Amino acid sequence: MVYIILGKGFEPVEAIAPCDILRRGGAAVTTLSVSGQPVRGAHGIAVTADRTVEEASMKDLEMVVLPGGIPGTPNLAANKTVTDTCTAFARAGRKVAAICAAPSILASLGLLEGRNATAHAGFQDKLAGAVVHDEEVVVDGSITTSYGLGGAIPFALELVRQLAGPAEADRIQNAIAYRH
Numbered sequence: 629m630v631y632i633i634l635g636k637g638f639e640p641v642e643a644i645a646p647c648d649i650l651r652r653g654g655a656a657v658t659t660l661s662v663s664g665q666p667v668r669g670a671h672g673i674a675v676t677a678d679r680t681v682e683e684a685s686m687k688d689l690e691m692v693v694l695p696g697g698i699p700g701t702p703n704l705a706a707n708k709t710v711t712d713t714c715t716a717f718a719r720a721g722r723k724v725a726a727i728c729a730a731p732s733i734l735a736s737l738g739l740l741e742g743r744n745a746t747a748h749a750g751f752q753d754k755l756a757g758a759v760v761h762d763e764e765v766v767v768d769g770s771i772t773t774s775y776g777l778g779g780a781i782p783f784a785l786e787l788v789r790q791l792a793g794p795a796e797a798d799r800i801q802n803a804i805a806y807r808h
Contacts, residue, residue: 629655629656629689630657630658630689630691630787631691631692632646632695633659633660633661633692633694633710634660634677634695635703636667636668636700637670637697637699637700637701638696638697638700639669639728639777640669640673640675640697642727642776643675645781645783645784646693646695646725647659648784649800649804650784650788650791652804653791653792653796653797654796655691655792659678660677660681660684662680662681662707664680669700670697670700681709681710682709684709690723690791691725693726694710694714694724694726694733695728695730696727696730696747697729698729700729700730701728701730701732705733705736714733715739717770718734718739718771719739721770724770724772725774725787726771726774727773727776727783728777729750729751731745731755731758732751732754735754735755735757735758736754738757739771740756740758741756741758742757742759743758743759744768745771745773746760746763746766746774747773748775748776749775764779764782785797785801785806
């Protein structure tokens with residue numbers, strides 16, 4: 629089970645691309661809202677999440693994914709369930725993934741200390757304690773980060789690689805004609 633958590637003002641592509649690609653890879657993906665229903669994205673696109681974070685159980689959860697966007701990222705950071713879950717997962721070596729501005733949430737929780745990470749160029753200075761890379765996707769142990777919307781597909785393919793293996797990630801990459 630993978631949770632993709634949405635806050636009002638999230639970046640839609642950074643949530644929907646991973647949701648779609650992970651489901652193509654066989655992952656059970658559930659979208660959660662911290663902001664009620666529907667969740668309106670940063671550019672006015674409304675999405676109905678599968679449920680709210682309050683309705684979700686963290687049992688049998690394999691991965692938490694945080695899309696970026698403004699004010700989506702601060703809205704995620706303000707939710708105690710989100711921050712507690714990310715902290716517990718990272719400390720237990722379980723998978724946490726964040727893209728664009730959202731890696732700044734992990735940094736604010738002290739979860740990127742001494743780790744390799746990336747974020748949107750406008751948020752790289754918020755990755756306190758991290759070894760910052762200006763790359764599409766950076767994996768350090770159980771934490772995966774990406775630099776933004778332009779990295780959404782490689783980010784999603786990396787998450788499939790982690791959950792279903794490289795052959796499945798390659799199969800999906802070919803199926804969606806992603807040639808980069």
